Amino acid sequence: MLRYLLARLVTFLPTFIGVTLISFAFIRVLPGDPIIVMAGERGMSQERYDALQAELGFDRPILTQYWDYLGGVLQGDLGNSFVTKRPVWDEFFALFPATLELSICAMILAIALGLPAGVIAAVNRGKFFDRTLMSAALVGYSMPIFWWALLLIIVFSGNLGWTPVSGRIDLLYFFDDVTGFMLIDSALSGQEGAFRSAVRHLILPTIVLGTIPLAVIARQTRSAMLEVLSEDYIRTAKAKGLSPGRINGLHALRNALIPVITVIGLSVGTLLAGAILTETIFSWPGIGKWMVDSISRRDYPVVQGGLMMIALIVMLVNLTVDVLYGLINPKVRKQ
Amino acid sequence: MSDAAQNTAAARPGRLREFWFYFSENRGAVIGFYVFLAFVVMAAGADILAPYSPTEQFREHTLVPPFWQDGGSSQFLLGTDPLGRDMLSRLLHGARYSFLVGLVVVTVASIGGISVGLLAGFAPKWVDTIIMRIMDIILSFPSLLLALVLVAILGPSLTNAMLAIAIVLQPHYVRLTRAAVLTERSKDYVTSARVAGASLPHRMFKTVLPNCLAPIIVQAALSFSTAILDVAALGFLGMGAQPPTPEWGTMLAEAREFILRAWWVVTLPGLAILITVLAINLMGDGLRDALDPKLKRS
Numbered sequence: 001m002l003r004y005l006l007a008r009l010v011t012f013l014p015t016f017i018g019v020t021l022i023s024f025a026f027i028r029v030l031p032g033d034p035i036i037v038m039a040g041e042r043g044m045s046q047e048r049y050d051a052l053q054a055e056l057g058f059d060r061p062i063l064t065q066y067w068d069y070l071g072g073v074l075q076g077d078l079g080n081s082f083v084t085k086r087p088v089w090d091e092f093f094a095l096f097p098a099t100l101e102l103s104i105c106a107m108i109l110a111i112a113l114g115l116p117a118g119v120i121a122a123v124n125r126g127k128f129f130d131r132t133l134m135s136a137a138l139v140g141y142s143m144p145i146f147w148w149a150l151l152l153i154i155v156f157s158g159n160l161g162w163t164p165v166s167g168r169i170d171l172l173y174f175f176d177d178v179t180g181f182m183l184i185d186s187a188l189s190g191q192e193g194a195f196r197s198a199v200r201h202l203i204l205p206t207i208v209l210g211t212i213p214l215a216v217i218a219r220q221t222r223s224a225m226l227e228v229l230s231e232d233y234i235r236t237a238k239a240k241g242l243s244p245g246r247i248n249g250l251h252a253l254r255n256a257l258i259p260v261i262t263v264i265g266l267s268v269g270t271l272l273a274g275a276i277l278t279e280t281i282f283s284w285p286g287i288g289k290w291m292v293d294s295i296s297r298r299d300y301p302v303v304q305g306g307l308m309m310i311a312l313i314v315m316l317v318n319l320t321v322d323v324l325y326g327l328i329n330p331k332v333r334k335q
Numbered sequence: 336m337s338d339a340a341q342n343t344a345a346a347r348p349g350r351l352r353e354f355w356f357y358f359s360e361n362r363g364a365v366i367g368f369y370v371f372l373a374f375v376v377m378a379a380g381a382d383i384l385a386p387y388s389p390t391e392q393f394r395e396h397t398l399v400p401p402f403w404q405d406g407g408s409s410q411f412l413l414g415t416d417p418l419g420r421d422m423l424s425r426l427l428h429g430a431r432y433s434f435l436v437g438l439v440v441v442t443v444a445s446i447g448g449i450s451v452g453l454l455a456g457f458a459p460k461w462v463d464t465i466i467m468r469i470m471d472i473i474l475s476f477p478s479l480l481l482a483l484v485l486v487a488i489l490g491p492s493l494t495n496a497m498l499a500i501a502i503v504l505q506p507h508y509v510r511l512t513r514a515a516v517l518t519e520r521s522k523d524y525v526t527s528a529r530v531a532g533a534s535l536p537h538r539m540f541k542t543v544l545p546n547c548l549a550p551i552i553v554q555a556a557l558s559f560s561t562a563i564l565d566v567a568a569l570g571f572l573g574m575g576a577q578p579p580t581p582e583w584g585t586m587l588a589e590a591r592e593f594i595l596r597a598w599w600v601v602t603l604p605g606l607a608i609l610i611t612v613l614a615i616n617l618m619g620d621g622l623r624d625a626l627d628p629k630l631k632r633s
C-alpha cells in the first residue's frame with residue numbers, strides 16, 4: 001500500500017508543477033500586455049508603466065519570475081487582485097465556502113437520487129420503468145445547464161414565485177460569518193426565517209448543478225449493477241434462497257459501488273465547471289462567478305491564482321479517489 | 336458476433352449493413368440518427384429554408400409571440416426577438432453554426448489527439464511518459480474553465496472558442512488512442528508486419544490505427560455533442576460567438592433579460608441545443624453498441 005501511495009505521489013508532483021507552469025504562462029506567454037490592459041482606455045505614462053512592471057516583476061527574466069511565483073504559491077501568496085488590491089489567496093478562501101456548500105448540496109442530491117434510480121433501473125431491466133428512467137437520465141446528461149437554470153427561474157421564480165432568483169440569502173438577514181456555510185450560519189444566528197431563506201436560495205442552484213452528475217451517477221450505477229447481477233455469486237445467493245432485497249442491496253450494490261465511487265470522484269471537475277455557469281446565472285458569490293467576473297475584468301492575478309487553485313483541488317480530489325480505490329481494491333495496488 | 340478488430344479492419348462486403356444491423360437494434364439510436372440528419376439538412380439548407388435573413392430587423396414587430404399564442408402571426412412562425420428578428424430564421428442559421436462547431440472541434444481534436452496518441456504508443460518510454468503527464472495536466476483543469484481562460488486571452492470569438500474547446504477535448508483522444516495502441520501493438524499481426532519489413536509509419540497508420548478506431552469513433556460522436564454544449568456555454572458567457580451571430584448560446588445570452596416577459600426567446604434556442612445534443616448522444620450510444628462489442632448491452 002505504501003508503495004502504491006508513493007507511486008501516486010510521484011506522478012502528482014510533476015502534474016502540480018505543470019499546473020503552476022500553465023497558470024503562470026497564461027499571462028506572460030500569450031499575446032496582450034496585462035499592464036496595458038490594466039490601464040484600460042486612459043493609457044498610462046511611460047514612468048508609471050515602468051514602475052508597474054517593476055512592481056509586478058515583469059522586467060525580470062522569465063525563469064526568475066516563475067521561481068518567485070512558485071515560491072509564492074508554496075507559501076500561500078498568489079499576488080494581489082488588480083481590482084480589489086486584496087490578496088488572491090484571501091479572496092479565494094473567502095468565496096470558496098459558497099461554492100463548496102453549493103457543490104456538496106448538488107452532490108448529495110445527485111447521489112441520493114442517482115444511486116437508487118440506477119439500482120431500480122438495473123433490477124427492472126428492459127421494463128417501462130428502466131426505459132423511462134434511462135431516457136430521463138440521457139436528457140439530463142445532454143442538458144445545457146445554463147438554459148435549464150433559466151427555465152427553472154421562469155417556472156419557479158417567475159410564474160410560481162416560490163424561490164428567489166439570486167444570491168444566498170435575503171438582504172433582511174445579517175449575521176456573522178462563522179463557518180462560511182450559509183445553511184449552518186443562518187441556523188446558528190437564531191434569526192427567525194433566516195435558515196428558511198437560505199434553503200430557498202439554495203434549491204434552484206442545487207438542482208441545476210446536480211443535474212448532470214445525477215444523470216451520470218444513475219447511468220453508471222445501472223451499468224455497474226447489471227454487470228454485477230450477472231456474476232456467479234449472485235446466482236449462488238439466489239440459489240441459497242436469499243430475499244431479492246438482500247441480494248440487490250447487500251451483495252450486488254456493494255460490489256457495484258466501486259466504479260460508481262470513481263465516477264463520483266471524477267465529477268468534481270464537472271461540478272466546478274458547472275459552478276461557473278450556475279453561479280453566474282444565480283449571482284451566487286462563489287469562486288465560479290469570481291472567475292468569470294475576473295476574466296471579464298481582465299484581473300489577471302485572480303485568473304492565474306484561481307485557475308491554479310481550482311486545478312489543485314481537482315487534482316487533490318482525484319488523488320484521494322485513487323488512494324481510496326487502492327484501499328478498496330487490492331488489484332489496483334498491484335499494477 | 337465479431338470483435339472490434341474485425342468489425343473495422345476487414346474490408347468485407349456488407350460491412351455497412353452489418354454495422355446498421357447492430358446500430359438499428361437500438362431504437363433510440365435510430366431516432367437520434369434521423370433527428371441528426373434533420374439537423375444537418377437544416378444547417379445545410381438554412382438559406383433556402385429560413386423565411387428571412389437572420390439579422391433582418393422588423394422594427395414594428397418586436398417580441399411577437401409564436402403563431403399559436405395570442406398576438407402571434409403566421410408571418411413569424413416562432414415569433415420575433417427584442418430587435419424584431421425572426422426567431423425561426425435565427426434558429427435555422429444557428430444550426431449551421433452548431434454543426435460547424437461540432438465538425439471543426441471534432442476534426443481538430445481527433446486529428447491532434449490521434450497523432451499524439453499514436454506517437455505516445457510507439458515512442459520510447461520517456462517520450463510516452465512526458466506526453467501522458469502533459470495530458471494529465473490539461474485534464475486537471477475543468478474543461479470549461481480552461482477554455483474560458485484561453486478564450487479570454489486569445490479574444491472572444493467563435494474561432495477562438497472552437498480552438499479552445501478542441502484543445503481541451505484533445506487529451507481524451509490521446510488517452511484512448513494510446514491505450515488502444517498499447518493493446519494492439521503486442522499482438523501477433525503487428526509483430527509479423529514488422530518482421531515482414533513494414534516501416535514504422537506503415538505500422539502506425541496502416542497496421543495498428545485501423546484497429547484502434549472503434550472507441551475513437553464513439554468518442555468522436557460524444558465530443559461532437561460536448562463541443563456544441565461547451566461552445567454554447569462560452570457564447571452564453573459572452574466569450575464565444577459575438578452578437579448578432581445567431582449562435583444558439585449567444586442568442587440565449589442576448590435574451591436573458593426578457594426571460595419573464597417573452598418565454599420563447601429563451602426557451603427555443605435552449606430547446607434547439609438540447610434536442611441536437613440529445614440526438615447525438617443517442618446516436619453515440621448506438622455507435623458504441625454497434626462498434627464496441629465488449630461494451631455491448633451493458
